[in-house]
Amino acid sequence: MTKTSGSDNVLCGRLLLIDHDAACARQTSAELTEALLVAPQITHAGTGREAADHLRKLRYDVIICELASLGDLAANVEDAMSRLVRLANGALILAVADSGSVSAALGAMRAGAHDYLAKPAGGSTLAGRLAELAQRHGRPRSLGVEVTPEPEISDYAGFVGASSAMQFLYEQIGRVAASAAPVFITGESGTGKDVCAEALHSRGPRAGNRFVAINCAAIPRDLMESELFGVVRGAFTGAHEDRKGAAELADGGTLFLDEVGELDLSLQSKLLRFLQSGCLSRVGETAARKVDVRVICATNRNPMQMIADRQFREDLFYRLHVLPIHLPPLRQRPSDIMLLTRHFLARYAQEEHKSFSDVTPDAAQRLTAADWPGNVRQLQNLVRRLVVMFDGGQITTDMIEAADIESRVSTPAPVEAPRCEKRTVLPMWQQEQRIIEEAIATFGGNISMAAAALEISPSTIYRKRQSWSELAAAG
Numbered sequence: 001m002t003k004t005s006g007s008d009n010v011l012c013g014r015l016l017l018i019d020h021d022a023a024c025a026r027q028t029s030a031e032l033t034e035a036l037l038v039a040p041q042i043t044h045a046g047t048g049r050e051a052a053d054h055l056r057k058l059r060y061d062v063i064i065c066e067l068a069s070l071g072d073l074a075a076n077v078e079d080a081m082s083r084l085v086r087l088a089n090g091a092l093i094l095a096v097a098d099s100g101s102v103s104a105a106l107g108a109m110r111a112g113a114h115d116y117l118a119k120p121a122g123g124s125t126l127a128g129r130l131a132e133l134a135q136r137h138g139r140p141r142s143l144g145v146e147v148t149p150e151p152e153i154s155d156y157a158g159f160v161g162a163s164s165a166m167q168f169l170y171e172q173i174g175r176v177a178a179s180a181a182p183v184f185i186t187g188e189s190g191t192g193k194d195v196c197a198e199a200l201h202s203r204g205p206r207a208g209n210r211f212v213a214i215n216c217a218a219i220p221r222d223l224m225e226s227e228l229f230g231v232v233r234g235a236f237t238g239a240h241e242d243r244k245g246a247a248e249l250a251d252g253g254t255l256f257l258d259e260v261g262e263l264d265l266s267l268q269s270k271l272l273r274f275l276q277s278g279c280l281s282r283v284g285e286t287a288a289r290k291v292d293v294r295v296i297c298a299t300n301r302n303p304m305q306m307i308a309d310r311q312f313r314e315d316l317f318y319r320l321h322v323l324p325i326h327l328p329p330l331r332q333r334p335s336d337i338m339l340l341t342r343h344f345l346a347r348y349a350q351e352e353h354k355s356f357s358d359v360t361p362d363a364a365q366r367l368t369a370a371d372w373p374g375n376v377r378q379l380q381n382l383v384r385r386l387v388v389m390f391d392g393g394q395i396t397t398d399m400i401e402a403a404d405i406e407s408r409v410s411t412p413a414p415v416e417a418p419r420c421e422k423r424t425v426l427p428m429w430q431q432e433q434r435i436i437e438e439a440i441a442t443f444g445g446n447i448s449m450a451a452a453a454l455e456i457s458p459s460t461i462y463r464k465r466q467s468w469s470e471l472a473a474a475g
């Protein structure tokens with residue numbers, strides 16, 4: 001077996017190996033020790049729960065996790081990995097999946113694993129992949145490492161966060177902001193899609209012009225067209241004067257269409273025509289007006305599902321989905337939770353003229369371990385309530401319990417036993433489509449990276465996308 005070179009020698013600290021097959025784990029340990037120049041301290045855990053016990057007692061640098069061994073942590077791989085990520089305290093996580101379990105591997109990645117390998121993964125393959133990962137993520141705690149970590153950015157254009165997911169996002173915004181091409185932002189509610197749209201505007205060449213946001217879910221359907229494209233006097237009852245719509249107001253700047261999936265289908269056709277021609281007509285006029293806007297749109301729904309359900313035009317989707325950005329949920333970047341907590345604490349304490357010193361270690365542990373289904377908005381609301389409800393001092397777990405009206409922070413989601421339910425089975429091509437689109441979203445729209453993770457070629461993805469549009473059109 002070949003040893004990794006000195007400069008690659010990044011894996012030397014504490015390593016937790018999770019594998020229910022003890023013989024396999026022994027072999028992997030031996031091979032890894034041989035493949036690395038400085039032997040790591042390897043601890044073996046046979047189950048997810050055993051691993052959780054180790055992680056509560058000691059901090060590890062790297063976790064290698066055979067996914068089938070996590071079954072006792074949660075009913076599905078994604079939830080189990082989310083729990084592991086929360087306990088991992090920033091360790092690098094490399095998932096090892098059965099070669100047929102692409103969806104399990106993707107679920108693990110979605111939940112926050114840094115990378116995955118298909119079985120069988122020998123010691124030198126593992127060592128090589130860990131070296132790559134450590135270079136990419138910068139592991140300052142690994143012993144004997146010569147990696148110079150990139151300077152960590154902890155706030156950027158309205159965002160607070162220093163996790164590797166946020167570093168990737170800042171880099172993406174920096175690159176994408178300069179372009180005039182449409183941006184499609186996805187992410188759960190409260191992850192910062194509005195913040196992202198404004199950051200793209202403020203960091204781009206249109207920053208001197210207007211940023212006009214329109215929430216497609218908040219405006220009644222019959223007013224939407226005039227809000228978007230404007231109206232001429234007398235076009236309908238109540239149209240007392242000529243008025244510009246959001247698109248015209250944003251001329252020279254950025255038009256942000258939030259919750260774009262809520263636009264009704266007839267307006268989607270008009271939006272498509274506008275994107276194709278750069279011209280619009282106000283409601284009640286026939287003349288076309290040339291408008292120069294950069295379009296950014298966002299949704300917290302799955303656009304592929306909306307297309308499959310015929311709620312979103314596929315041609316419009318591909319027109320808008322030129323530069324995709326995906327915002328990771330807060331539970332996948334637990335290292336940002338205390339940074340955000342302290343940021344909001346300082347901000348609201350100042351607003352309320354109060355003084356809060358910090359958060360007790362127990363309270364910090366509780367906040368970091370929570371699921372945050374409402375993401376940053378939920379954390380922000382909780383901190384605001386804490387500041388309003390209490391006079392100052394240190395934030396304790398009792399205070400969190402009292403302020404946590406959503407009852408989600410104090411009670412992490414219980415592990416549900418697998419239920420036998422009647423489920424709809426989607427056709428093979430739709431399941432395949434979902435896996436591939438999820439992989440693409442995981443890598444922020446980068447097809448080459450998604451293809452590499454799926455171990456297929458990028459041209460296969462392009463070819464399959466073409467055949468799905470044909471199937472969707474035929475169906």
Ligand SMILES: Nc1ncnc2c1ncn2[C@@H]1O[C@H](COP(=O)(O)OP(=O)(O)OP(=O)(O)O)[C@@H](O)[C@H]1O
Pocket residue numbers: 158159160161187188189190191192193194195196299300340376377380
């Ligand atoms: N990384 C972050 N740092 C600081 N504040 C953040 C961050 N992410 C989100 N926020 C704050 O959280 C709140 C929700 O963010 P935002 O409205 O951008 O979320 P969203 O993804 O657009 O949600 P929705 O889909 O519900 O519209 C805002 O007050 C925003 O300022």
